[in-house]
Amino acid sequence: xxxxxxxxxxxxxxxxIQYYGSPFATVGKYSQFKRITEYRANNYHNRFxxxxxxxxxxxxxxxxxxxxxxxxxxxxxxxxxxxFRSNLVFRWEYRPGSQFNFVWSQxxxxxxxxxxxxxxxxxxxLKDIFPNNIFLIKFNYWFSI
Numbered sequence: 001x002x003x004x005x006x007x008x009x010x011x012x013x014x015x016x017i018q019y020y021g022s023p024f025a026t027v028g029k030y031s032q033f034k035r036i037t038e039y040r041a042n043n044y045h046n047r048f049x050x051x052x053x054x055x056x057x058x059x060x061x062x063x064x065x066x067x068x069x070x071x072x073x074x075x076x077x078x079x080x081x082x083x084f085r086s087n088l089v090f091r092w093e094y095r096p097g098s099q100f101n102f103v104w105s106q107x108x109x110x111x112x113x114x115x116x117x118x119x120x121x122x123x124x125x126l127k128d129i130f131p132n133n134i135f136l137i138k139f140n141y142w143f144s145i
Contacts, residue, residue, distance in 0.1 A: 001025050001119055014093040021086040025123045027115055028079045033060070058114050080115030084108040084126045097142030105134040 002024040010016045034048040041047045053060035053074075061070035090102040108129040 001123060016091045018089040018091070019087070021084070023082075023084045023123055023126055025082045025119060025126070026080075027119045028077070028081075029115070030077045033062075035064075076114035078114040078116070080110070080112040082108075082110045082123070082126050082129065084129070095142065097140075097144075099138075099140045101136070101138040101140075103134075103136040103138070105136070107132045107134075 002022065005019070005021045007019045008016065009018075033051040033053055035051055036048050038047055051062050051064075053062045055061075055076065056073075058076045059073045060076060061073045063069065064071045084107070086106045088104045092100045094100055108126055108131050110125070110129045
């Protein structure tokens with residue numbers, strides 16, 4: 001789920017404020033694990049066999065011979081990814097062609113594996129993520145020749 005918000009506000013012809021914000025959240029949940037048996041088979045369903053792994057903590061254990069011990073295991077591939085990026089720019093053109101810009105950029109990113117939340121919680125949890133803030137100041141001066 002992603003949303004993008006863009007806003008430009010001109011206070012005067014020389015002064016403007018621009019905002020860009022984009023929250024994003026995704027959840028990956030995997031099921032119906034399969035093992036390839038005949039990758040060149042003409043019939044799609046003959047190309048693999050379905051596994052019946054059991055989840056033990058964060059690891060899936062597979063017992064292909066239906067015995068008590070597992071033959072192999074693999075990590076739980078489920079994940080949660082949430083991110084919010086925003087920019088706020090104050091621009092002042094103090095002389096024709098010469099500008100002063102003040103920029104505030106913020107990033108909030110969280111990746112959890114294995115994930116356990118639902119998509120709607122991913123967007124609401126963005127406010128709890130510690131932000132990375134960047135502040136920039138830029139001066140441009142136009143020299144006429």
